Amino acid sequence: MTIHESVIITSPEWMRRFVAARRAEGRRIAFVPTMGYLHEGHLSLVEKASELADCVIVSIFVNPMQFGPNEDLDRYPRDLDGDLQKLSGYPVQAVFCPAATDLYPAGFQTSIHVERVSAPLCGAARPGHFTGVATIVLKLFNILRPDIAVFGLKDYQQFQVIRTMVKDLDVPVEIVGCEIVRETDGLARSSRNVFLTPDQRAAAVILHRTLEDAATWISTGRLVRASEVELFLSERIAAEPQARIDYVSCRDAASLEAIDVLDSPVVLAVAVFFGRTRLIDNRVISV
Numbered sequence: 001m002t003i004h005e006s007v008i009i010t011s012p013e014w015m016r017r018f019v020a021a022r023r024a025e026g027r028r029i030a031f032v033p034t035m036g037y038l039h040e041g042h043l044s045l046v047e048k049a050s051e052l053a054d055c056v057i058v059s060i061f062v063n064p065m066q067f068g069p070n071e072d073l074d075r076y077p078r079d080l081d082g083d084l085q086k087l088s089g090y091p092v093q094a095v096f097c098p099a100a101t102d103l104y105p106a107g108f109q110t111s112i113h114v115e116r117v118s119a120p121l122c123g124a125a126r127p128g129h130f131t132g133v134a135t136i137v138l139k140l141f142n143i144l145r146p147d148i149a150v151f152g153l154k155d156y157q158q159f160q161v162i163r164t165m166v167k168d169l170d171v172p173v174e175i176v177g178c179e180i181v182r183e184t185d186g187l188a189r190s191s192r193n194v195f196l197t198p199d200q201r202a203a204a205v206i207l208h209r210t211l212e213d214a215a216t217w218i219s220t221g222r223l224v225r226a227s228e229v230e231l232f233l234s235e236r237i238a239a240e241p242q243a244r245i246d247y248v249s250c251r252d253a254a255s256l257e258a259i260d261v262l263d264s265p266v267v268l269a270v271a272v273f274f275g276r277t278r279l280i281d282n283r284v285i286s287v
């Protein structure tokens with residue numbers, strides 16, 4: 001494996017200068033925003049970014065604004081040394097690791113609220129979450145001015161929120177989505193998987209299995225309405241004793257609006273607690 005050396009930058013001002021210098025060299029910049037504790041899912045985004053551009057920048061910043069007061073900001077896993085080690089296997093030119101006080105200095109008071117697409121699903125379960133996400137992502141875009149930004153589709157609603165923000169505010173960046181990376185048994189890779197006990201980890205495979213079964217039932221015409229899909233998802237997942245459902249939903253794949261009959265692409269989205277750990281997963285189906 002080739003070991004690549006990245007510049008580690010903590011100051012937004014130095015980050016701006018670094019990007020300006022790369023632009024002056026005529027480089028195309030691809031950006032992968034992350035909250036660290038990198039796994040294969042993140043690394044697939046970095047790989048995609050390196051296929052699309054000749055300067056890849058990764059940010060590592062656990063964004064306090066997207067965590068609610070009773071959420072897991074303090075226990076969110078962090079391992080900067082491990083992350084840098086993992087990134088050294090990829091052609092990443094810079095890793096941006098700002099301090100919260102640099103991005104949210106005293107007096108900070110502006111936020112970006114993307115209305116309808118933020119409202120259901122995780123937006124309803126985690127009030128303010130997507131305002132925090134949209135605000136930090138726009139700030140990072142303004143600091144880095146990337147040509148391309150790469151996001152994972154496990155956070156499907158986040159992807160649609162960011163796409164909507166970029167379109168509505170004419171942000172000059174191309175948003176690219178990457179398929180969910182899964183463990184061999186189908187569990188979606190997530191930084192939060194580390195919190196699962198062995199029993200919870202074994203039980204969590206129910207999410208992927210149920211989504212796949214629902215996809216089969218839809219494609220064979222056994223589920224034709226969103227309400228039937230939601231009942232199917234909730235009954236199957238609730239049968240797993242370790243699982244506590246936060247939401248299950250079947251919605252229009254682009255707008256995330258509620259639907260009745262499945263007659264255009266849909267997303268099946270689930271959020272389920274295993275102990276204190278909340279996992280999300282989804283399946284897009286082109287009906």
Ligand code: PAF
Binds near residue numbers: 035133136137155158
């Ligand atoms: O998906 C994430 O890790 C975060 O929500 C993001 C996009 C880096 C913003 O903090």
